[in-house]
Amino acid sequence: MLELRQVETWYGNIQALKGISISVHPGEIITLIGANGAGKSTTLMSISGLVPPRRGEVLFEGKPIHDRTPDAIVALGICQVPEGRHIFPSLTVAENLDMGAFLRRDRLGIRNDLDYVFDLFPILAERRHQPGGTLSGGEQQMLAISRALMARPKLLLLDEPSLGLAPLVVRLIFQIIRKINSENETTIFLVEQNAHMALQVAHRGYVLENGEILMEGTAETLLHNEAVRQAYLGL
Ligand code: ATP
Secondary structure, eight states: OEEEEEEEEEETTEEEEEEEEEEEOTTOEEEEEOOTTSSHHHHHHHHHTSSOOSEEEEEETTEEOTTSOHHHHHHTTEEEEOTTOOOOTTSBHHHHHHHHTTTOOOHHHHHHHHHHHHHHOHHHHHTTTSBGGGSOHHHHHHHHHHHHHTTOOSEEEEEOTTTTOOHHHHHHHHHHHHHHHHHHOOEEEEEESOHHHHHHHOSEEEEEETTEEEEEEEHHHHHHOHHHHHHTSOO
16 A cells, blocks of 8 residues: 655755665554654655655555655545644634545535544544643544544554553553554554554554664564564563
């Protein structure tokens, strides 16, 4: 479904990605784990067009997208939930969700998807008339994910959804990620520093270090790999 081939991404003369190759199959949850500064966010931004690669290719459903604009990439069905959530704080929860559906014209479908996200996160239904900025960190993360779902993406890119959240909320968010994947066949590309949780929900994973892929394998294999356990799981 998505393929990165030898992607190199630079910030001026700093090379953040040094020729990475990743493939994501339809219906999968794949995770990219790595330390701070490894290049995880850059990988997502190289896919979504926010920081286009200098070399290499990004293919989505077989077609090159690395030369397309971010909005054209969204229109293809790739939606990113950025790190730090970035909801619209002065808009209500309901208005934030409407923004997610702005490219759609199918009113019935939008209505159904709104019911679906309220079912996933009942707290958002309770708070639908409240400004987004008044929600807790966890609720804002729920809103950011829900807003992305309102675009009905084929591929959902999640950047550190657990960042700064309490353990209970983290567990809930990861349960929901699993649910979204299994109920909607939404393919998920999950970037996480919380390698333990990420490998619990993902099918496969890649380990990124200093802009290079060090290892890849099933989540199960990586969870039991000695180097991964020492470097990323603190075991
Ligand atoms: P984090 O978890 O901290 O977001 P990350 O794995 O997502 O880390 P990136 O944010 O992708 O890492 O950063 C990869 C490298 O690129 C780092 O060395 C970082 O310093 C550098 N970098 C990121 N953004 C910029 C920028 N706007 N200008 C220059 N260098 C940058």
